[in-house]
Amino acid sequence: MLGRWWIGSRALPVVSLPVISLMGAMLVLAAACGGDSIVTSTTAPVSTEVPTQVPTKISPTSVPGNPLPATTIPPTPSPATSTPEPPSIPGPLPTTAGSNLRVTSPEINTVGVEGNITVTGVTRPDATISVNGTLAIPSPLGDFSVELQLSVEESPVSIEVIASSLTGEEESVVLNHIFVGDSSETQAQGIFGTISSISGDHPRSISGETDIVLSTADGPVELITTSDTIIRIPGLAAASVDRISLDELVEGDQVAVLFDHDTAITISVLVSQPVRTGHFTGIVTSIDAGSEDKGVGTLTVQGLDGETIEAPWLGDPDGPKLGELVTVVMEQDLAKGSLIINDLNTAQDSLERLAAALEVAQAQALSTKLEELKGRLLSHTAIWLTILGEASDRFDSSLQSRVLQQLASAIESSRVILARYDAGDPQKTITGIVTSIDLDRRVITVENKGLKLVEVSVSNDASFWRAPGGLPTIVAEAWLGSAGDTQRYASEFGGRESRFQQLDLANRVKLRYGLDTGRATRIMVLPAASLQSGQSRVLLGLSTRGAAMGTVTSVDADSQPPTLKIQDEISRRTITLSVLPDTKLMEGQDTVELSTLTGAMVDASYDLGAMALTVLNASSADDRSERAHGVVYSLVPKVAPGNFVVLTLDGDLRVFNHNGDTGIFRDGRQVTITQVRIGDLVQPATHYLPGSGDGDDLVVLRVKSPLSARVEGTIRGISNTSGTVITITNNRLELITITVDENTIVSREGTPFTLGDLVVGQVVSEGNFDPISGVAQNLLIYPPQNP
Numbered sequence: 001m002l003g004r005w006w007i008g009s010r011a012l013p014v015v016s017l018p019v020i021s022l023m024g025a026m027l028v029l030a031a032a033c034g035g036d037s038i039v040t041s042t043t044a045p046v047s048t049e050v051p052t053q054v055p056t057k058i059s060p061t062s063v064p065g066n067p068l069p070a071t072t073i074p075p076t077p078s079p080a081t082s083t084p085e086p087p088s089i090p091g092p093l094p095t096t097a098g099s100n101l102r103v104t105s106p107e108i109n110t111v112g113v114e115g116n117i118t119v120t121g122v123t124r125p126d127a128t129i130s131v132n133g134t135l136a137i138p139s140p141l142g143d144f145s146v147e148l149q150l151s152v153e154e155s156p157v158s159i160e161v162i163a164s165s166l167t168g169e170e171e172s173v174v175l176n177h178i179f180v181g182d183s184s185e186t187q188a189q190g191i192f193g194t195i196s197s198i199s200g201d202h203p204r205s206i207s208g209e210t211d212i213v214l215s216t217a218d219g220p221v222e223l224i225t226t227s228d229t230i231i232r233i234p235g236l237a238a239a240s241v242d243r244i245s246l247d248e249l250v251e252g253d254q255v256a257v258l259f260d261h262d263t264a265i266t267i268s269v270l271v272s273q274p275v276r277t278g279h280f281t282g283i284v285t286s287i288d289a290g291s292e293d294k295g296v297g298t299l300t301v302q303g304l305d306g307e308t309i310e311a312p313w314l315g316d317p318d319g320p321k322l323g324e325l326v327t328v329v330m331e332q333d334l335a336k337g338s339l340i341i342n343d344l345n346t347a348q349d350s351l352e353r354l355a356a357a358l359e360v361a362q363a364q365a366l367s368t369k370l371e372e373l374k375g376r377l378l379s380h381t382a383i384w385l386t387i388l389g390e391a392s393d394r395f396d397s398s399l400q401s402r403v404l405q406q407l408a409s410a411i412e413s414s415r416v417i418l419a420r421y422d423a424g425d426p427q428k429t430i431t432g433i434v435t436s437i438d439l440d441r442r443v444i445t446v447e448n449k450g451l452k453l454v455e456v457s458v459s460n461d462a463s464f465w466r467a468p469g470g471l472p473t474i475v476a477e478a479w480l481g482s483a484g485d486t487q488r489y490a491s492e493f494g495g496r497e498s499r500f501q502q503l504d505l506a507n508r509v510k511l512r513y514g515l516d517t518g519r520a521t522r523i524m525v526l527p528a529a530s531l532q533s534g535q536s537r538v539l540l541g542l543s544t545r546g547a548a549m550g551t552v553t554s555v556d557a558d559s560q561p562p563t564l565k566i567q568d569e570i571s572r573r574t575i576t577l578s579v580l581p582d583t584k585l586m587e588g589q590d591t592v593e594l595s596t597l598t599g600a601m602v603d604a605s606y607d608l609g610a611m612a613l614t615v616l617n618a619s620s621a622d623d624r625s626e627r628a629h630g631v632v633y634s635l636v637p638k639v640a641p642g643n644f645v646v647l648t649l650d651g652d653l654r655v656f657n658h659n660g661d662t663g664i665f666r667d668g669r670q671v672t673i674t675q676v677r678i679g680d681l682v683q684p685a686t687h688y689l690p691g692s693g694d695g696d697d698l699v700v701l702r703v704k705s706p707l708s709a710r711v712e713g714t715i716r717g718i719s720n721t722s723g724t725v726i727t728i729t730n731n732r733l734e735l736i737t738i739t740v741d742e743n744t745i746v747s748r749e750g751t752p753f754t755l756g757d758l759v760v761g762q763v764v765s766e767g768n769f770d771p772i773s774g775v776a777q778n779l780l781i782y783p784p785q786n787p
Contacts, residue, residue: 308717337785
């Protein structure tokens with residue numbers, strides 16, 4: 001749900017590592033249909049709505065001091081792209097993922113005098129849509145609209161638009177608006193740009209002033225900041241405190257600035273992902289309607305792996321039902337330390353919107369749209385029934401009856417609507433290990449950890465696809481829900497067609513079977529185990545620490561110590577690093593002089609605390625290789641096409657080939673592929689040669705084993721479904737789900753206390769946990785911020 005992370009983009013004074021995003025929580029639930037071996041892909045970002053890294057064009061009058069007219073600022077045009085050739089085989093194949101979120105108004109970056117902004121857009125009809133935490137209900141065509149009321153005090157403001165679905169997709173768009181007001185008392189203006197320099201010794205500056213130069217599409221713009229300038233940095237620990245030190249701004253930051261004449265009133269750092277609002281999908285496990293004494297009620301929603309949100313619920317207390325599957329819209333207030341559930345969307349609501357969309361498509365004879373919606377209906381109902389079915393296995397007896405009631409209702413609703421549109425019969429999905437095969441009866445038994453064994457009969461005409469690594473989830477869903485030719489999918493996406501007799505014990509499979517018949521007609525054989533989505537988020541956060549990759553923009557050999565600046569592709573900022581006597585500056589196997597590095601493409605490792613280089617590798621002029629960076633998602637320890645999959649920082653699954661010529665290093669030592677582990681951090685010093693249709697070939701693979709991950713934030717939920725599991729939100733409303741056991745050292749302000757003393761609202765001031773197992777090693781607990 002994924003380029004949904006702001007990872008490694010700021011070295012905060014109080015480090016708060018990105019871990020499990022809210023989309024990750026969605027995918028954990030989607031993994032109920034996929035288990036720990038499903039190849040989960042994040043959704044593709046919206047190409048035109050995500051803020052670009054180049055400055056957005058401002059109005060022609062950009063000299064400070066001259067009032068700018070209220071204007072709508074168009075986004076920087078995206079590079080022209082050619083329309084891909086249609087496939088040679090007839091009929092469309094699912095080559096794109098996501099909820100098709102498209103914001104039609106306003107533009108990405110706008111300036112205006114109107115305090116009312118209407119956000120409009122389109123997505124899939126079954127999606128859960130929120131705009132700055134307000135739920136929007138899409139029409140059968142997917143249209144949505146939300147009106148926001150803004151004030152000058154909030155300006156500049158970020159508008160967070162999020163679309164998620166039960167099938168595990170999530171997309172987001174962050175718009176930015178500078179509201180200048182219409183008061184005649186000020187000549188407030190708005191401007192967007194990228195900080196190119198920050199200086200306190202400008203010739204015109206006076207005591208307490210700092211000079212900032214913005215790079216904009218119309219050229220450089222110079223502004224002055226004073227002690228009265230308000231700095232806002234979304235996601236910073238003090239993000240709700242107006243006056244954050246100017247030291248938190250650095251070159252490369254994209255900003256929106258409200259200014260009067262040449263003095264900045266407010267500077268807001270722009271982000272490309274939501275940090276204040278989010279979605280979470282789970283099953284309602286507790287409803288407290290509240291009272292006059294207690295005030296607003298409380299809702300508890302739990303995912304299948306124990307991740308839990310318990311928060312004040314602002315909606316109708318009679319709305320949700322115990323055991324019901326819902327997606328809640330949450331909003332976090334850092335100043336108050338609070339999290340609230342603004343609204344929710346139920347799986348039943350999404351089903352009814354899909355039915356309405358099918359009715360429109362049928363009435364208008366839109367055959368292509370009708371078939372697409374049928375496939376989506378089948379996937380939605382299958383995942384809905386699967387999640388409820390697995391919850392009935394995992395939840396304790398006090399909730400099982402409620403969940404079973406909801407499951408029975410969901411089966412009936414699904415049966416009626418599927419039959420109405422001739423979309424098939426109710427189905428469930430399972431992913432797991434084949435533990436037995438009866439060739440005569442054509443029956444297999446599949447085991448998914450923690451669940452009951454599932455015995456499935458395989459029809460005589462069943463299709464088998466040995467899928468490739470890195471297969472997007474939407475493609476797997478489309479294949480499972482269709483009757484399309486498997487060979488077409490194998491030709492388009494890789495892998496090969498297979499048959500029942502080639503199925504082996506211990507194969508990892510994903511299949512969908514009929515609830516009434518227990519029969520599977522399509523079985524996908526997965527190539528290898530892969531990371532769970534929660535692990536992926538944690539490890540991606542770790543992989544960004546102390547790593548840089550980009551171009552050296554300048555070298556200062558005369559400073560003490562010498563420094564260089566790198567335009568870092570990982571953090572998307574310009575970072576300044578010190579060069580110490582023991583720093584290794586390399587070009588291949590040879591050392592290189594610092595003075596020759598300006599303009600070089602490099603990868604670097606550095607000490608995050610001291611911002612000092614440890615190792616820098618520069619590309620030689622004849623080097624045709626490119627760099628990769630991320631986390632080992634899955635691997636096959638033998639030579640075969642697509643035998644190594646990396647989850648990148650953008651949330652993409654990149655497929656590579658390793659062979660006997662690949663140089664493999666783990667923690668600095670040369671090893672074989674059998675010593676590489678899923679979850680290892682792929683360093684920017686990893687090089688590959690772009691390949692043809694068979695994939696990219698790894699030349700050098702450098703990985704390091706993940707150490708413990710740090711955690712800070714507020715406890716938002718506690719579950720005892722499988723041990724004591726606590727869910728924490730950090731400053732960017734990302735979810736951290738960790739297990740606390742008898743070996744965890746837990747203290748409260750230096751005083752040991754028991755696990756029973758943990759309550760929702762307490763603050764985890766600092767802590768560490770194993771990023772693979774998710775088990776906490778130590779936690780320091782403080783009382784709730786605002787009890």
